[in-house]
Amino acid sequence: MSEYVPQSRTRRGRHRVVAAVTVLAAGAVAAGALAPTTAFAGGRPDSVQSSLNALVKEDGVPATLAAVKGRDGRTRDYTAGVGDLATGAKVPVDGQIRAGSNTKTFTAVVVLQLVAEGKVGLDASVDTYLPGLLRGDGIDGRAITVRQLLQHTSGLPDYMDAPALADFTTVQYRYFEPRELLDGALVQKARFPAGSSWEYSNTNYLVAGLLVQKVTGRPVGEVITKRVIDRVGLRHTYFPAPGDTAVHEAHPHGYFRGSPDAPLVDYTEMDASMAWAAGGIVSTNTDLNAFFAALLGGRLLPPAQLAEMRTTVPAELLGPGVRYGLGLQSKPLSCGGLAWGHGGTSPGYRTRGGVTDDGRAATITVTAVPGATGAQHMADALDAALCR
Numbered sequence: 001m002s003e004y005v006p007q008s009r010t011r012r013g014r015h016r017v018v019a020a021v022t023v024l025a026a027g028a029v030a031a032g033a034l035a036p037t038t039a040f041a042g043g044r045p046d047s048v049q050s051s052l053n054a055l056v057k058e059d060g061v062p063a064t065l066a067a068v069k070g071r072d073g074r075t076r077d078y079t080a081g082v083g084d085l086a087t088g089a090k091v092p093v094d095g096q097i098r099a100g101s102n103t104k105t106f107t108a109v110v111v112l113q114l115v116a117e118g119k120v121g122l123d124a125s126v127d128t129y130l131p132g133l134l135r136g137d138g139i140d141g142r143a144i145t146v147r148q149l150l151q152h153t154s155g156l157p158d159y160m161d162a163p164a165l166a167d168f169t170t171v172q173y174r175y176f177e178p179r180e181l182l183d184g185a186l187v188q189k190a191r192f193p194a195g196s197s198w199e200y201s202n203t204n205y206l207v208a209g210l211l212v213q214k215v216t217g218r219p220v221g222e223v224i225t226k227r228v229i230d231r232v233g234l235r236h237t238y239f240p241a242p243g244d245t246a247v248h249e250a251h252p253h254g255y256f257r258g259s260p261d262a263p264l265v266d267y268t269e270m271d272a273s274m275a276w277a278a279g280g281i282v283s284t285n286t287d288l289n290a291f292f293a294a295l296l297g298g299r300l301l302p303p304a305q306l307a308e309m310r311t312t313v314p315a316e317l318l319g320p321g322v323r324y325g326l327g328l329q330s331k332p333l334s335c336g337g338l339a340w341g342h343g344g345t346s347p348g349y350r351t352r353g354g355v356t357d358d359g360r361a362a363t364i365t366v367t368a369v370p371g372a373t374g375a376q377h378m379a380d381a382l383d384a385a386l387c388r
Contacts, residue, residue: 061368065285068362100275100279137188156201220239228300254348310330310340
């Protein structure tokens, strides 16, 4: 999956449950929370707004918001739905969201910067930097390279499958040490011999975060902030500090549903330590567009390391035609060419986005993880935004 939270887990808990979602959503629609579909010159409807309205009305997500940078260089912001189901508040334009596994690209950028500086070898073993860390059933850090971590070809099992994370509602405010999370992976068997296949695993980026800390001697969040967030001026993006459970700026609330028939739980606040270097960052759609544009534009990595990042392997499990580089995905567009980005999911938000080599960019976020139909509608909306 392209997110750090599997949707299918069963959840229970005593946190705030939004029991009247259907009533509130219906009231929001009546009150005009679904924005009118505007038209471009010549009478063509705005396909992005239509897509967002449909995600709320047909797929049942509380809210959705998007930022789209077109061929003309202008960015257009969109919203639909309700920002807070308890109060009926509007969706803030370009509000902050939990960016989930988009964080992996930030982490990968830092690792590749360290490669460019000669401090890390892309094809060196993990044991070179973290001796003895990775040992288990079929798991040996002497046989796993840094490249394999970044490309999900290490065979490491996913720590998100550990029993401690079987019920997210019980750990919403719990702090996890990275090594505690790693232990949840190492008790599992390797998925395959390192380098022999591809499978998405959040454990890869847990280890990458530990590697960054070992090589730099600083916390991974601090390093990402200095080397990436501040460097390209992402003013609404941050890596949460330990104990920081809030979303700092105007934001839509995020909601979690443990199963298709379960009530929504307000999961806006959470301890992001469970996601850490694999999925902890808070951002906005516009900042994510700016980050990926800066990355693809060569502002964060030298040409050699950017070329390595864009060297991909098939990752069809993420969608038709999807390929995975070093913390970066490519997806073919219906209008030709590729969208480069990542995407991510936290318990309350799902984000899909991409940038093109000619400067187009789009990111779309929904405030509850949709079902399979809604996920496809998000993919279609992104394609429409980049191809219109």
